[in-house]
Amino acid sequence: MKRKILFWIFGVSYVFLLCWAFAPVRQTIKLSVLSLFGAARSKFSAVPEDIYLSTFQPHAELIPVSMNEPLQPRFDVIEFHGHLFADRFGDPPADLAEQLKKGRIRYFVDLALFTSTLKDYQKLVEKTKQENVIHFVGFNWKHLRDGQSEDFGQAMARDLEELAKAGVRGVKLWKNFGLIEKTKDGKLLSMEDPRLDPVWDVCAKYKLLVAIHTADPPAFFRPVNQFNERFDELGRRPEWSFDSPDVPTLDDVLAQRDRLFKRRKDVTFVALHFGELAHDLKRAAALLDGNPNVHLDIAQRIDELGRQPFATRDFLIKYQDRILFGTDGLPDYKKIKIYWRFLETTDEYFDYYPVGGNRKGVWKIYGVHLPDSVLKKLYYNNAARLLRLQ
Ligand SMILES: [Zn+2]
Numbered sequence: 210m211k212r213k214i215l216f217w218i219f220g221v222s223y224v225f226l227l228c229w230a231f232a233p234v235r236q237t238i239k240l241s242v243l244s245l246f247g248a249a250r251s252k253f254s255a256v257p258e259d260i261y262l263s264t265f266q267p268h269a270e271l272i273p274v275s276m277n278e279p280l281q282p283r284f285d286v287i288e289f290h291g292h293l294f295a296d297r298f299g300d301p302p303a304d305l306a307e308q309l310k311k312g313r314i315r316y317f318v319d320l321a322l323f324t325s326t327l328k329d330y331q332k333l334v335e336k337t338k339q340e341n342v343i344h345f346v347g348f349n350w351k352h353l354r355d356g357q358s359e360d361f362g363q364a365m366a367r368d369l370e371e372l373a374k375a376g377v378r379g380v381k382l383w384k385n386f387g388l389i390e391k392t393k394d395g396k397l398l399s400m401e402d403p404r405l406d407p408v409w410d411v412c413a414k415y416k417l418l419v420a421i422h423t424a425d426p427p428a429f430f431r432p433v434n435q436f437n438e439r440f441d442e443l444g445r446r447p448e449w450s451f452d453s454p455d456v457p458t459l460d461d462v463l464a465q466r467d468r469l470f471k472r473r474k475d476v477t478f479v480a481l482h483f484g485e486l487a488h489d490l491k492r493a494a495a496l497l498d499g500n501p502n503v504h505l506d507i508a509q510r511i512d513e514l515g516r517q518p519f520a521t522r523d524f525l526i527k528y529q530d531r532i533l534f535g536t537d538g539l540p541d542y543k544k545i546k547i548y549w550r551f552l553e554t555t556d557e558y559f560d561y562y563p564v565g566g567n568r569k570g571v572w573k574i575y576g577v578h579l580p581d582s583v584l585k586k587l588y589y590n591n592a593a594r595l596l597r598l599q
Contacts (some may be wrong), residue, residue: 290535515574
C-alpha cells in the first residue's frame with residue numbers, strides 16, 4: 210500500500226514537472242491555481258512567458274500632446290552625408306531631381322568613396338547629370354593593397370591630386386582606415402602613419418574637405434548578448450560586430466584619429482556620425498574644443514542624440530557653427546522627415562526609424578526644437594561655408 214502511494218506521488222510529480230517544463234502549460238497551471246483563489250481574472254488568458262525580441266514591437270499607448278511631423282524642412286538643406294551608390298551599383302535613381310526637391314535639398318553631397326581615379330570620377334559625373342550633386346571621392350587604397358611600392362602614400366597622393374585638379378571638393382574615408390586596412394607586413398595601417406603625409410598634403414593644398422567615418426557606436430565593440438543595447442541590430446547584422454581580439458578597441462581607434470586631427474591641423478575634417486560620440490556629449494565637446502579643424506555631422510545618430518534632448522539641444526546651440534546636416538544614403542523622404550521632426554519640433558517619444566524600418570535598440574527619441582537661426586546653420590550655412598558655395 211505504502212509503495213503504491215509512493216509510486217503515485219512519484220508518478221504525479223514526474224508528470225507535473227514534465228508539464229512544468231513547457232511555458233504555455235506552466236502559464237495555464239499558474240493561472241488555474243491563482244484563479245482557484247480568485248486572484249486571476251481568467252484562467253484562460255493567453256499570456257506568453259517569453260517572446261522573441263525581434264517580434265517585440267510594442268504599440269505605445271501614450272497619446273502625445275504635441276504631434277508636429279513636418280512635411281518639409283523649415284529651410285533649404287544641404288545633405289552632407291548622401292550616397293548615390295552609383296560608383297558601385299548601377300545608376301543614380303531616375304527620380305533623383307524630384308526627390309531632392311521634395312526634401313528641399315539644394316545640394317546633395319555624394320560620398321562616393323569607391324571612386325578614386327580620375328577616370329572613375331568622370332564616369333560618375335557623366336552618370337549623375339545633376340549639377341547640385343557634389344561627389345566626394347576616396348583614397349586609392351589599391352596602391353596599399355597591391356603591395357607594389359613602399360611609396361603607397363605618394364601613389365595615392367598622385368591620384369588624389371588629379372581629382373582635386375578636376376574640381377573635386379572633398380574626400381570620404383571609411384572605417385576600413387584604422388580598423389581594416391593593412392600594410393604589406395600584415396600590420397594594421399595606423400591612421401597616423403607618416404607615409405600617408407603626401408595624401409594629407411594634397412588635402413591641405415587643394416582645401417579638400419575630409420569626411421571621415423571611424424568606428425561605430427560603442428555597443429558594436431561589446432559582446433553581443435543580453436546586455437548589449439543594440440542586440441536588435443547586431444542580431445540582424447552579426448557581421449557589424451567588432452567584438453574581436455583582432456580589431457583595435459573603440460578608444461584606441463578614436464585616439465588614433467584624434468591624434469591625426471591634431472597632427473594635420475592644416476586639413477579640415479568632418480567627423481561623420483557625430484564623430485562616433487553621440488552617446489557621450491562631454492567627449493564630443495572636448496573633441497570640438499580641442500580641434501578647431503573638426504566638424505561633426507548628425508547622420509544616423511539622431512537615435513542617440515534624441516534620447517537626451519535637453520543636453521543635445523544645448524550642445525547643438527553651443528556648437529552651432531560646427532554641425533552639419535546629413536542622413537546617410539539616398540534621398541529618402543520617409544527617413545529625412547524624422548530628422549526634421551527631431552531638429553524642429555517639441556514632439557516626444559517617437560521612433561527614430563520609419564514605419565517598417567529597422568530598429569537599433571528598444572528606445573524612442575524626443576525633438577530638440579532648435580531656434581531658426583541655429584537650424585539655418587545646421588541645415589545649410591555651415592556646409593555651404595565648408596564647401597565654399599555661395
Ligand atoms: Zn555613409
